[in-house]
Amino acid sequence: MQKPKSETLVIVGMSGGVDSSVTAAVLKEEGYKVVGLFMKNWEEFDEHGVCQSSLEYADVIKVCEKLDIPYYSVDFIEEYRDQVFKQFVDEYKLGFTPNPDVLCNREIKFKVFFEKAMELGADYLATGHYCQSLLVDGEYRLVKGADPLKDQSYFLYTNKKEILEKVMFPIGHIPKTEVRAIAAKYDLATKEKKDSTGICFIGERNFKKFLSNYVTFEDGDFETLDGTKVGRHTGATYYTLGQRKGLGLGGQGEPWFVVGKDMSRNVVFVERGEFHPHLYADTLTATDLSFVSGVWNKELPFKCKAKVRYRQKDQDCTVVKIEGDKIFVEFDQPQRAITPRQSVVFYDGDICLGGAMIEKSGPSYFEMNKTLPEIQ
Structure with missing residues (x-):
């Protein structure tokens, strides 16, 4: 028997941004028992001796006090360094351009942070991601956020259905403009705060200068x-x-x-030239497969949509075959700059099926001595 909302504990992962702030506000308004939990993953002081994570936590405190909900902080600096940042630096040393946000969601937010929330007695973990966890045909699916300009399902494709059963995305069904309006309605300290950009949990900075501290x-x-x-x-x-x-x-x-x-x-x-044929290929091979259902449960070959980078429009493709941990994909149209160690993520309509890490593309149209088809 399902608990009443007033007895259902939802721990909200709060970053000090407007999205997680509104997530907590929405859940409180709906009647849930809400607790804010700030995750400290990076500690570095600027030239003025100020730690950015301390500033973010200060905003979390302001929001939680405004909403009259408890708040706590947990430290995952060591886990983030060992499981995310080290791999990030190692791949840059090899010449790749990795995407730490995918790894951070898999190893930190929806693993150690999720486990900490459950350990604290949470019935659900809630985050301010723009995506949805919906029950479809008796199984929890990862579904795109309603705001196409903010959809973050691309970064969360490694989440399994068992995790999604215990996760809430309370703002995934509303546009960003409405999120800002809700923040203003509650007069939250983060109502006019700019969206964070840059590396996951490291923030916006001179990337070249930052990376030079770790790579020669x-x-x-x-x-x-x-x-x-x-x-x-x-x-x-x-x-x-x-x-x-x-x-x-x-x-x-x-x-x-x-x-x-x-x-x-x-x-x-x-x-x-932006359309140089060496930049384009219509096939790729990817590895490190991860499917929301746990397995690929579609008959091959299977036509679906895919993205090879965040914010790219969905591209028509065919999953040709899967061999062990490798997946082979053909696109209807040539794709520009398919980049190793970035993710290819698959969709069936608005449902995210899962994804994989790109190993290689091509051969390119240049290598095949073909004339580049019209790019749509």
Whole structure:
């Protein structure tokens, strides 16, 4: 028998931002027994001796006191360093461009933080993510957030149905504008606070300067695919496929874009033009499979939608085959800058099926000596 809301304990993961603040407010208004729990994952002081996490926790305290709910703080600095940040740095050293938000959600928010909430007696953990956990055909599914500009299901594809049974996303069904309006209605301290950006739990900063504290870089050459040297870079690791900004390359003609890297030679390959065929491929192989249901339960080949990066529009594709921990995908249209160690995430309508870590793409249209089809 389900508990009444007044006896149902919901622990809200509070970050000091407007989304988690409104999450707590909505649940309190609905009659749940709400507790705010702040997660400290990073500790670093700026030039003025101020720790950003302390400032965020101060906002959590203001919001919780305004809502008249208890609040606590837990420290996962060591877990975050060992399970997220170390891998993040290691992959950059190898020349990849990892996505720490996926790893942070898998290893921290919906693992150790979730376990801590359950240990504290929570019936549910709630977060301010823009997605939904809905019961469909007797099974909990991860569903896109109603606001297409804010949907965060891409980052949460590693969550399994067993976790989703115990997780609430109270603002996943409403647009961001309404979230701001609710914050104003309750006069929350975070009502006008800017959305956080940057690396998960590290925040917005000069990324190049930050990364240089952990990774050693050497200057090297920008080369075209035929081996022509066209300039110098400050370290191959800093650059990612499809990048245009920050190259420092000029001259007559179309802008330069990164089309590849050779880490063994510390070379960054560049070519002119956003639609250079070396940037496009219509196949990929991915590994580290993770499906919400726990298994892939669709008959192959299976047509669905997929994203190879956050905020990308859904792309038509076919999951051709799965061999062990590898999945092979063909896209109806060529995809730009499919990047190793980023995630490919699969959708059946608004339902997130799961995803995997991109291992490689291609061959590219350049390598196949084909004319690039019209990009839609």
